[in-house]
Amino acid sequence: MADPDDWSEELAELERLLRQLGWEREQESIYLQRAFGHPSRSRLIRYADLLAYLAALRQLEPGVDPAQAALPLRRSDLLRSSDGLLASLGWGAAQGRALLEREFNLASRQQLSDDDLLRFNDLLAQQLEALTASSPEHGTP
Structure with a gap:
C-alpha cells in the first residue's frame, strides 16, 4: 500500500498528543533528536517514521521527560x-x-x-x- 499524499490527520493527532503530554517545541526537539537523530519534525519525511513517532507518543504518560521517554520502533x-x-x-x-x-x-x-x-x-x-x-x-x- 502506498503512503498517503495527505498527512494532515496524522499531523493533527501529533499536535493533540503533544498537548496531552504537555510538551512544548523544546521537549519535542529533545525527543526527536533521541529518536530520529534530528530535532525537527519537519525532517520526518518518511510516512513510516511519522507513524512510529505517533505510536510511541500514544504510549507515553503526560508529563514524561522527553530525555527519558521510550523511543519508537523504527x-x-x-x-x-x-x-x-x-x-x-x-x-x-x-x-x-x-x-x-x-x-x-x-x-x-x-x-x-x-x-x-x-x-x-x-x-x-x-x-x-x-x-x-x-x-x-x-x-x-
Whole structure:
C-alpha cells in the first residue's frame, strides 16, 4: 500500500498528543533528536517514521521527560538488527525464511508488521543464545 499524499490527520493527532503530554517545541526537539537523530519534525519525511513517532507518543504518560521517554520502533533499525543476528548465526536466506514460515507463515521479513519483526528478532536472538550456550568455548560440550 502506498503512503498517503495527505498527512494532515496524522499531523493533527501529533499536535493533540503533544498537548496531552504537555510538551512544548523544546521537549519535542529533545525527543526527536533521541529518536530520529534530528530535532525537527519537519525532517520526518518518511510516512513510516511519522507513524512510529505517533505510536510511541500514544504510549507515553503526560508529563514524561522527553530525555527519558521510550523511543519508537523504527523498521530500518529492526531490519538492520535482524541482518546482524542472521549473520551472527551464520544463517543464509533459506534458514531465515524457514523460521519466518514456521513462526509467522510468511516468506519475507517485509511482510511482517514492526511488532512481528521485533518478535522475529527476539527469536533469532534466542537461537543465537542457544548456539552460544552450546559452543565449546562457553564450557558446554
